[in-house]
Every structure is written in C-alpha cells, then in structure tokens.
Amino acid sequence: MQSGCEQENKNKVCRSRGGESCAFDGAMIVLQPIADTAHIVHGPIACCGNSWEGRGSLSRKGMLDRMGFTTDISEIEIVYGAEEKLSCAIQETFDKVRPKAIFVHATCVSGLIGEDIEAVCTKAAADLGIRVIPVNAPGFVGPKNLGNRIAGEVLLDHVIGTGEPPPPFSSSLGKGGLRGVINLIGEYNIAGDLWLVEPVLNAAGINVLSKITGDASFEEITWAHRAKLNVVVCSRALINVAKEMERKYSIPYVEVSFFGKTEMSKALRRIAERLQEGGENIIDKIPLHPPFTKGDISPSLEKRGQGRFFQIESIIAREEKQLEEKLKIYSHLKGKKAVLYTGGVKSWSFISALIDLGIEVVAVGTKKSTFEDEEKMKEILGPDAPLIEDVTPANLRRLMKERNADMLIAGGRNLYLAVKEGFPFVDVNQERHIAYAGYEGLVNLAQQISNSVRFYNENRSYKSYKTYVDKSLGTSVVINPLKHSQSIGAAIALQGIDRALPIIHGAQGCTFLGKVLITKHFREPIALASTKLFTEDVVMGSEEALVKVTEGFIEKQTPGLIGVLSSGLSEVKGDDIQSAISNQRSAVNGINRQCHIVHIPTPDYEGGMETGYATAVEAVLRGILDKSRKEIRGQINVLAGLHLTPADFNELREIIESFGLCPVFLPDLSALDGSREGSSPLATGGVTVSEIGSMNSSMFTIAIGMSMEAPAKYLYGTYGIEYKLLESVAGLRGSDDLMITLSAISERPVPEKYVRQRRSLSDGMRDAHYYLSGKKICTALEPDMSVQTSAWLNEMAADVELAVIPCCSEAADRINSKRTIVSDLFSVNGDFDLLISSSHAADTADRLGVPLYQTGFPVYKVMGHTSKTTIGYRGSLAMINEVANVFLHERH
Ligand code: SF4
Incomplete structure (x- = not known):
C-alpha cells in the first residue's frame, strides 16, 4: 500500500500544494505533540509567531507542546550567520525548561542562508547530554505532507530504536x-x-x-x-x-x-x-x-x-x-444532507461516520485527498460517489445550495463561509476542540452537528444576513513569543480596504499560518494569498511566480489594489519586487485594468506587526495618491492604528461625524466588524481606492497611535496636510484629547451627547476605582496598545508594574509603567494582580496565578472581542467596568 505522496500520478498529490501550509509546519505537526521535548524554530519570527498554540494536540506528558521557542533571527544575523545564536538558544532552552530532548527546526530563511543546524545540534547534544535533533524541513521544500514525512524520517533516524521499555x-x-x-x-x-x-x-x-x-x-x-x-x-x-x-x-x-x-x-x-x-x-x-x-x-x-x-x-x-x-436522542439527524471537505484519512472515514449517523453525503471535496483516499470514498459511497475537485468557497457555496445540503463538515478555514451563508458547520480538522474518535467521539460529532443544525434552524435570520525601557531581550531564544511578523500587520491593514488583496511573496506556509491566525482573531473571512515559492523558484528565481500569481488575480477577481508583501525568504533571496511590480504595472495598465499594485516591504526578521501595518498604510498612500491637491472642506484623514477594534472604528466615525466632519479612514477596519457578506478572495468593505485617492485633498490628518505618525508625516511632507498625533483615545484624558482636537478642526463645540458621556465616564471611574486603584498590573501588548492601556490604568490609580512589548519601538518611552521590557511571554515574572494580554497569555496567567484580561492580538479565547468598543467615553467606561469586574469576581 502506498501513501499519497508515492502515488504514480504526482499531479494528484501536488494539488495539495494549494490549500495547505508548508513543510516546516508539517514537521511541527508531527513532532510538537511530544510534550516533554522543546522545539526551537530557527528563523525570523513569522514561522513560530504565526503558528504556536495553533495546533489542537493534547497531552498529559508535559506542557512544552503548548510553548513556542524561536531564535527570532534578525537582519544582521542573516548577514553574519546565526549559528552561535542557535547554540545559545539551545543552552537557554535547556536551562529554562529542562526538556527530555530538543528538536531544532530549519525554516525558509535559515535554510536559504545555509545554517549548519546539524553541526550545532551535534555539539549541543554532546555538551548537554540530551538528544538535540535537527529537523530539515524548511517551508520552500514542499507542502505540509512532505514535512510530515520528513518528521517521520527524523524519528526513524534519531529516536526509534534508541531505548528499551520499562516493566511491565x-x-x-x-x-x-x-x-x-x-x-x-x-x-x-x-x-x-x-x-x-x-x-x-x-x-x-x-x-x-x-x-x-x-x-x-x-x-x-x-x-x-x-x-x-x-x-x-x-x-x-x-x-x-x-x-x-x-x-x-x-x-x-x-x-x-x-x-x-x-x-x-x-x-x-x-x-x-x-x-x-x-x-x-x-x-x-x-x-x-x-x-x-x-x-x-x-x-x-x-x-x-x-x-x-x-x-x-x-x-x-x-x-x-x-x-x-446514546445516539437515540440524535435520531433527528437521519436523512439530513452534508457536504464534506477535509483531507487525508478523514476524507473517507468521516463519510463513514456521517453514514453511521444516517446523514447522506451529497458532495465530498477531494482537493486534499490522494487517489487512494478517493478509492476508499468510492468503496463507501459507490462508483458514483459525488467527488468534487473544485473546493473554492464559491463552489462550496453553490454545492450547498444546489444539493440542498443541511450542513458543511470541513476545516476551520471554511467556518466563515458557512457562518456568512447561514449553513450549519462542524470543524473536523486539526484546529478543532472536540474529540471525534472512537465510539464516544461519534456521540460528540452527533451532538455538534445537532447543536449547529438547531442553532441555524432557530436563527433563520442568519440566512437573510446578506448580509525604563529595557530594549534588549538579552536572550538567544524567544519562548512563547508575543511578537508577530510585519506581514501579519500589513495583511490586517489591507483587510480595511475594499477590493484589496495582500499577497505574501514567499513560501506558502507564512500565508497559510498567517491567515489562520488572523481569521481566529477577527472571526471573519480574511483575504490573503501567496506566491507559493518552492525549491525550484528559490533556485531559479521567483519574480516570474510573482507576476503570474498577481496577473491571475487581476484577471479573475479584478481587485482594486494588490499589496505585495515581501517575506524573509524573498528579501534574503534578494528578489527585485519593486521592478517586477513596475513592469507589471505597465502591463496591467496596457490591458486597461484599474488595479493598483504596491510593494510593501515586510521582512519578518525586523520590526513587528505594528510596523508592518504602518508600512502598509504608507505604501498604499504612496502608491495611490497623485500629486494634485485640491482641499476638500470638512474632509479629514484618520490613520488609526492596529490597537483599535473594528467596533472602535465605528465609534470613531460616529464621533467624528457628529462634529460635521467627513472622515476618510485608512485603513477602515470596521470592515471586520462581522458585516462582511459572503466570502471572496478579496477584502470587502472598508475604505475604497477612490476614497484613498482623495486623501491628499483632506484638510487635516489625525494619527491614532505612535506607529501611525510616519504615514501622517508623509502626507504632511508631500501635501502640507497638518496632523495631530493622539497617543491614546481611551480613558478620560485620551477621549478629551480627541474631542478637543475635533472641536478645533471643525470649529464646533463638543456635542451635548459627549458632554453627557463624559460625565458618565467620570462617575463610572469613581465607582470602579475601588477595585482598580493600587492594583499591580502587568501588560504584555503591542507598543501602541501598551501606551493607551497604561494611560487609562494610570487614571484609575492602578500601577503598571511591568509592560512587556514584543519589539523595540519609539512608543516604548511613552508607556506609563514602572518597567518596560522587550521580551516574550515566558519571561513575564513578578507579583501582579492582573495580566492584560492576548489569548496567547492564558498559560502565562495560570503560571503567575493571576486573572487574564484578554485584549490585543490575537484574542480567540473569549467571544465578542472585535465588537467591543474600547475608546471614547462610552467605550472606555465599558472596558473599565469589565476590568473592575475581574477583581469583583475574584473577591466573591
Ligand atoms: S513558508 Fe513561511 S512559515 Fe513556512 S518555513 Fe517558510 S517562512 Fe516559515
């Protein structure tokens, strides 16, 4: 019997290249569940930062599988080599978590610059007296499947057969x-x-x-x-x-x-x-x-x-x-119809499970299945099995409707297709949180399907839902990173531009993992594509791949804007993205298509999510605005940072408009407030390209968050548009600053509604201060978010004992904390009453024995984060009450 990868017809297997992550991720999927071993990802932040905590394996054998370790190599280390840093990282990991063994994973960048990981591992093993095992599966060598197989070989070569079992x-x-x-x-x-x-x-x-x-x-x-x-x-x-x-x-x-x-x-x-x-x-x-x-x-x-x-x-x-x-209570599922799209062994065994429940399978997506899997599907469903190769969201939607399906059973990436269309959905892929194996697992599956079907039957409206700053980490290994890559920030920025498409120029893993991460946070379909570079592109040159992918999208989807995001791989390779884009721009203009193509340099070995976001905003302005300027009275630019929620964007618009001003937001992340309709490869909603085109005619710019000062300065330097930088628009002072600024620009008094909201906030702050004042807080957030959060906490007389930020930033000096460090979540230590950070910090909070207030990015362990207003008088009051309630619950 052969695995899919060994089938004669390679094309079938190669098709899996499209919808999956990279070999690095595949190797991690296999090896990371060994929970008493550490996995050091040797590369820039993207590979580990986008994926840690993203896999659903559970273990009772240790905790290390839930932690991320990376060398987070920088530009200078790429030039001079990072082997020494890797040696130190291995030693530090050993000292800090005492793993039974350490696996060291190559990534695109460390693979490309030729790091001798094997030699470093051999030496480290001799020094430490534990197994230190190299895993050579950089993303560009192939898809996830190949990484699985490479990990299997690693186990065969280095682990299996090297020990003897104990009694019995x-x-x-x-x-x-x-x-x-x-x-x-x-x-x-x-x-x-x-x-x-x-x-x-x-x-x-x-x-x-x-x-x-x-x-x-x-x-x-x-x-x-x-x-x-x-x-x-x-x-x-x-x-x-x-x-x-x-x-x-x-x-x-x-x-x-x-x-x-x-x-x-x-x-x-x-x-x-x-x-x-x-x-x-x-x-x-x-x-x-x-x-x-x-x-x-x-x-x-x-x-x-x-x-x-x-x-x-x-x-x-x-x-x-x-x-x-146990299944008797789910007999109502009999006769229901399902569309199934998953991969590998699940693709046929879930058919069998659904049939066990009396559910008819009316279509099966086969894109991630081998020929062997397809044969098994036919064994179960007969020769006329409804196998479907085209599993694009549009086709899945069509199938659901045409075949009168009652549910979609698929991976988490299709969740938002189902949600938007009002289809009951059950996630059966590796990100799921429910066990479906064994007899008991079938009961769980029936329960999940039943819950989903009942929910949508009772909520048919969804159908019509058309809807002192320590700037040096001082360590070689980053454990449980707080940091995210620049491309994540840039990709988020482009979600707020109507008909925009970010394309990461690199191997497919970055895009896959990034998309999963962003989707998890916003719970919305996310537009993000990849040029999917493989070994041959790395060797032969990849500009052609970029041109081909970009033109493909222009032909088929007619985007208004394409942002080409560079990755560590394309930057280190030295691709001339700028000239590839320039040539392409003329070709696109030649066929008279209105699509702007902008290059957004986002190498993942420098900066972080916030800098990537700001770089994208500036690149879009540079790429779209022409030289002419004719002031539009009352129009202002709003460059709002990544630390605001989609609901904050709506709140901000409402506030600004109440002063009689007409704001143009870049980006406008209110597009991610849950109002996206259907699913599209492009970002939908948000500011339009033509609105962006008018930003050089605005009378003023408001930049919210220090990272947004650079694009505001660009507008000032090029068009003379004055700007005001607001470090915070939350709490009493931050909200006052916003009102005063708007009042000055519009030459109007603050509307009565906000005068009243201000009184409510003052009153609420007095009530809440009994619970917050004197509390010792630790924040672990992006820099702009840290500045804003520390400002309102300070107003509440709470003490930010420690602020942890993921990378160096000018904003670090503006954080109102006793101590600010550039570090990771693992390094967070101290005596605190509360930790304020992302969902990634849940284990850190457990370790510290303090409650966690989840905010920042990513937030996926509480519901409703993106619909929370956290700014202005009203939003600040709601947020302060929420945090006070954490202490109130602690007391009772
Ligand atoms: S494809 Fe992206 S995530 Fe995968 S190894 Fe390469 S850089 Fe890392």
Whole structure:
C-alpha cells in the first residue's frame, strides 16, 4: 500500500500544494505533540509567531507542546550567520525548561542562508547530554505532507530504536511479548481523540506501547521498535515510518481509522486479526462483556474464526449497544444532507461516520485527498460517489445550495463561509476542540452537528444576513513569543480596504499560518494569498511566480489594489519586487485594468506587526495618491492604528461625524466588524481606492497611535496636510484629547451627547476605582496598545508594574509603567494582580496565578472581542467596568 505522496500520478498529490501550509509546519505537526521535548524554530519570527498554540494536540506528558521557542533571527544575523545564536538558544532552552530532548527546526530563511543546524545540534547534544535533533524541513521544500514525512524520517533516524521499555513491557517482551502490544502511528490526540480510543483498545486486550506522537513522551518513542504491530492511523502522513519499521524491525503494520462506529469496529477487528496472525493471542487476558457470557459463542462468531474473536466481538457488541442508546436522542439527524471537505484519512472515514449517523453525503471535496483516499470514498459511497475537485468557497457555496445540503463538515478555514451563508458547520480538522474518535467521539460529532443544525434552524435570520525601557531581550531564544511578523500587520491593514488583496511573496506556509491566525482573531473571512515559492523558484528565481500569481488575480477577481508583501525568504533571496511590480504595472495598465499594485516591504526578521501595518498604510498612500491637491472642506484623514477594534472604528466615525466632519479612514477596519457578506478572495468593505485617492485633498490628518505618525508625516511632507498625533483615545484624558482636537478642526463645540458621556465616564471611574486603584498590573501588548492601556490604568490609580512589548519601538518611552521590557511571554515574572494580554497569555496567567484580561492580538479565547468598543467615553467606561469586574469576581 502506498501513501499519497508515492502515488504514480504526482499531479494528484501536488494539488495539495494549494490549500495547505508548508513543510516546516508539517514537521511541527508531527513532532510538537511530544510534550516533554522543546522545539526551537530557527528563523525570523513569522514561522513560530504565526503558528504556536495553533495546533489542537493534547497531552498529559508535559506542557512544552503548548510553548513556542524561536531564535527570532534578525537582519544582521542573516548577514553574519546565526549559528552561535542557535547554540545559545539551545543552552537557554535547556536551562529554562529542562526538556527530555530538543528538536531544532530549519525554516525558509535559515535554510536559504545555509545554517549548519546539524553541526550545532551535534555539539549541543554532546555538551548537554540530551538528544538535540535537527529537523530539515524548511517551508520552500514542499507542502505540509512532505514535512510530515520528513518528521517521520527524523524519528526513524534519531529516536526509534534508541531505548528499551520499562516493566511491565520489558519483562513480558523478553518472554515472547506482552499481549497485544501495538504502536499508534499518525495519531496526534487532536482535542483528546486518543483518550476516547485507548480505553476501548485496553478493554479489548490491546496495549499501546508507543504513540507517534499524540500524548507521547520522548522516551516511549525510543522503544517503539519493541511493538508487535504498528497501527497507522493517518496513512498519508506517516506511512514511511511504518514501512521502514517493517523493513528494519520486522513489525507488520495495518492501516485503520478510528472515526465513526463502522471504522472503529473494523479497526478493532483488523488489529486483533493482525496480532493473531503474528502469533499474538490477546483473548485469554480480557474479561467478557455483556451481552456475552463464557461459552456463549454465537454461530456467526464461530464462523469468523472458531471463537478467536470472541472477546473483540464482545467489546464491539457492548460498545455499539451503548452507542446506539446514546445516539437515540440524535435520531433527528437521519436523512439530513452534508457536504464534506477535509483531507487525508478523514476524507473517507468521516463519510463513514456521517453514514453511521444516517446523514447522506451529497458532495465530498477531494482537493486534499490522494487517489487512494478517493478509492476508499468510492468503496463507501459507490462508483458514483459525488467527488468534487473544485473546493473554492464559491463552489462550496453553490454545492450547498444546489444539493440542498443541511450542513458543511470541513476545516476551520471554511467556518466563515458557512457562518456568512447561514449553513450549519462542524470543524473536523486539526484546529478543532472536540474529540471525534472512537465510539464516544461519534456521540460528540452527533451532538455538534445537532447543536449547529438547531442553532441555524432557530436563527433563520442568519440566512437573510446578506448580509525604563529595557530594549534588549538579552536572550538567544524567544519562548512563547508575543511578537508577530510585519506581514501579519500589513495583511490586517489591507483587510480595511475594499477590493484589496495582500499577497505574501514567499513560501506558502507564512500565508497559510498567517491567515489562520488572523481569521481566529477577527472571526471573519480574511483575504490573503501567496506566491507559493518552492525549491525550484528559490533556485531559479521567483519574480516570474510573482507576476503570474498577481496577473491571475487581476484577471479573475479584478481587485482594486494588490499589496505585495515581501517575506524573509524573498528579501534574503534578494528578489527585485519593486521592478517586477513596475513592469507589471505597465502591463496591467496596457490591458486597461484599474488595479493598483504596491510593494510593501515586510521582512519578518525586523520590526513587528505594528510596523508592518504602518508600512502598509504608507505604501498604499504612496502608491495611490497623485500629486494634485485640491482641499476638500470638512474632509479629514484618520490613520488609526492596529490597537483599535473594528467596533472602535465605528465609534470613531460616529464621533467624528457628529462634529460635521467627513472622515476618510485608512485603513477602515470596521470592515471586520462581522458585516462582511459572503466570502471572496478579496477584502470587502472598508475604505475604497477612490476614497484613498482623495486623501491628499483632506484638510487635516489625525494619527491614532505612535506607529501611525510616519504615514501622517508623509502626507504632511508631500501635501502640507497638518496632523495631530493622539497617543491614546481611551480613558478620560485620551477621549478629551480627541474631542478637543475635533472641536478645533471643525470649529464646533463638543456635542451635548459627549458632554453627557463624559460625565458618565467620570462617575463610572469613581465607582470602579475601588477595585482598580493600587492594583499591580502587568501588560504584555503591542507598543501602541501598551501606551493607551497604561494611560487609562494610570487614571484609575492602578500601577503598571511591568509592560512587556514584543519589539523595540519609539512608543516604548511613552508607556506609563514602572518597567518596560522587550521580551516574550515566558519571561513575564513578578507579583501582579492582573495580566492584560492576548489569548496567547492564558498559560502565562495560570503560571503567575493571576486573572487574564484578554485584549490585543490575537484574542480567540473569549467571544465578542472585535465588537467591543474600547475608546471614547462610552467605550472606555465599558472596558473599565469589565476590568473592575475581574477583581469583583475574584473577591466573591
Ligand atoms: S513558508 Fe513561511 S512559515 Fe513556512 S518555513 Fe517558510 S517562512 Fe516559515
């Protein structure tokens, strides 16, 4: 049997290049679940920053899988080499978290500059006395699948066969083996899948020796070569491990799936069969279960093998009976229709699971499936299986409607397609939070589908929803990064421009991981594309790829603006993006298409999310504005920073308009307030390109957040448009500054409505100060957000003991804190009453034993963040009350 990657027809496999992340991410997916080992990502911030905490594996063997480690290499280190920094990072990681082993992952940039990771690892291993293992899967070598396979090879070369199991396995193995000892390969314990399967296996007398790699310890993988059978759960990813172990250690393997009743029962029978073929008799060891009693061997079971499977059948009968009982309350799902789009083994095993629930599968997306997967789909659904290759959002939407489907079962990336269209949706990919494996997992699946169907039936309106500053980190390793790459900031900025499309010029992983991260925060469809560079483009030159991708989008989607974001890979390669774009601009003008193409330099080895955002805003202004200026009375430019929520943009507009002014926001992130309709590869809503074109005629510019001063200065320097920089528009003083500025520009008094809101805020602040004053706060936020937050906390007489920011910024000096450091979340230490940071800081708050108030980016562990107003009198009052409530709840 062959994995997808080894199929003869490579084209089929290569199609998976389109919708997936990169080889680096694939290797991390396989190796990171080993929770007592550390994974150092050797590269600039993007690779680790966009992906840590993004994978759904769970473990009881350690905490390190939930942490991110990166060398976060800078431009200077790219020029002079970062091997020394990597050595220090390995040592620091060892000192700080005492891992059982360390994996060091190459990325596009470290791969391209030729870092000798292997030599560094060999030396570090000798110095530290633990295994330090290089993983050479930089993103440009291929898609996620390839990374999975490379990780499998790493385990074969460096881990499997290097240890021996302890008792009881060791003693039994010596005497012919503990009964039913298997390895599970390709089971990552997503959302706890394994924990629903292992008890059933144990009850059936099947013992799991090593898990590769969900809920695994490093040590248990070292003795995997002692198992009697390898059970491959995701054939596409790690079949190479099973094949090599068969060759090297004579361990046979069997491929199964644990999703759904039919597949789970089939899996138990196949495992038992293969163990018995290998001389393993598992039946004496296990108790009988109702409905069977000793000697009660049914004729059909006899026929299946003279009672050999008696106990297995007994377990299956017990589990299926219990399942049947539990599924009774979901009988209303029978006859419903589903469109399914997922990848690998799930693509066919979820068909089977849905059929178990009586749900008809009316279309199956096959873009991420191998030919072998497709054959299995046909085995289940028959030769006329409704397999669909085109899984673009537009086609999925069409299929849902044409086939009268009741639900979409797919990966999280399709969530917002479903939400916008009002389709019940269940996420079955690796980002999910619910376990679906085993018999119990099918009950969970039924419950999720049922909840979703009920919700949309009861909310049909959704259908019509058309809808002292320490600036040096001083360490070589960044653990649990606070920092995000510049391209993330630039990509967010372009979401606020109607019909804009950011394209990251680099390997596909950055875009994939970035899109997942931004989507998670805003809970909206996000426009972000990639030029998808692979090894051949890296060697031969990639400007052609850029031109091809850009022209493809111009032809098909007619965007108003394309922002080409450079990545660490394209910058280090030295691509001349600017001239590629200039040539293309003439070609585009030649075919008379109205599309602006701007180059936004966002290398991920310098700056951070805020600088990327500001760079994008300035690049758009430079790219769109012409030289002429004819002042438009009453029009003002608003350059609002990344620290404002979409709801803040709406609030700001309302405030400005109440002064009789006409604001042009760049960008206008109110487009991400949940009002986006349908799904499009382009950003929809927000400021239009023609509105941006008028910004050189505005009478004034307001820049909100220090990072936005640079584009405001550009407008001033080029067009003489005066500007005012507002460091904060929250709290009493920040809101007052905004009102005073608007009053001065418009020459009107502050409207009565805001005078009244001000009184409410003053009163609310007095009420809330009982809970906030004197409290010791730690903030871990982007610089502009830190300035604003520290300002209103100071008004509440709370003390910002420590402000942690991700990178150096001029704003650092303006943070009203006792101490400000450039650092990561792992370095946050001290005696605080509250931590204010993003969702990434949940574990940090647990470690410190303090509550976490979630804000900044990304926020995905609380609902409603993007619809929260946090500025102006009204928004500030709401936010202050929320924070005060944290302390109020603590007290009671
Ligand atoms: S594609 Fe992006 S995320 Fe993947 S290794 Fe390359 S730079 Fe990192």
